[in-house]
Amino acid sequence: METFVGAKDRVEELKKFEADFYVGIEGGIMNMFERWFAFAVVCISDKHGKCGYGVSSFFELPQIVINEIKNGKELGEVMDELTRRENTKRKEGAIGILTKGIIDRKSLYVPAIVCALIPFLNRDLFQY
Numbered sequence: 425m426e427t428f429v430g431a432k433d434r435v436e437e438l439k440k441f442e443a444d445f446y447v448g449i450e451g452g453i454m455n456m457f458e459r460w461f462a463f464a465v466v467c468i469s470d471k472h473g474k475c476g477y478g479v480s481s482f483f484e485l486p487q488i489v490i491n492e493i494k495n496g497k498e499l500g501e502v503m504d505e506l507t508r509r510e511n512t513k514r515k516e517g518a519i520g521i522l523t524k525g526i527i528d529r530k531s532l533y534v535p536a537i538v539c540a541l542i543p544f545l546n547r548d549l550f551q552y
Contacts, residue, residue, distance in 0.1 A: 427452030428477060431467035435475070445470055447540075449533060451499065453485065460490045462499060462518055466536040470544065474552070478539030480532045483519055 427450050434448025448467040453460055461482040469475045485499075492502040500513025503521055512521060517529025543550035 427463070427465045428467070431465040431477070432469075432475070435467045435469045439469075443471065447537070449536075453490075453493065453499070454482070456482075460485045460487075464533060464536055466533065466540040468537070468540040468544070474543060474550075476540040476543040476550075478536035478541075480536040483522060483532075485518070485522075489518075 430450035430452070431448040434450060435446045436448075438446040438448065446469045449464055450467075451462065451464050453462050455461075462485050463482045464480040466478045466480075467475060468478075485493075489499065489502050489506070492505075493499060498513075499518050500511075503512045503518045504510055507521055512518070513529075515529075516525065517532070519532045520528040543552075
């Protein structure tokens with residue numbers, strides 16, 4: 425829930441600029457089946473306030489990463505420390521590191537962006 429709110433908040437912050445569409449992306453983690461997963465939520469809004477949401481694939485995080493997040497660190501910071509690289513969250517992201525480059529963060533977001541566009545592609549079915 426917080427991740428959806430975060431994506432929507434990012435959109436609202438962008439509305440101080442004039443545009444036809446606004447896109448907010450927020451990363452989150454969720455505990456399911458005694459495991460922790462990372463994911464992203466995409467919120468797209470038009471200038472009239474119509475809004476759509478999409479969610480990326482979930483991917484499992486190792487316990488060492490979760491321990492650091494529980495201690496107050498952000499996922500990107502933890503991944504930088506584990507890999508001894510800088511700014512991985514703006515490059516391949518945790519997904520790129522954990523899949524060894526098979527999926528990078530940009531390709532993780534594409535289906536979520538497309539799904540967030542569903543209400544705009546089907547305006548007759550979505551009346552909100």
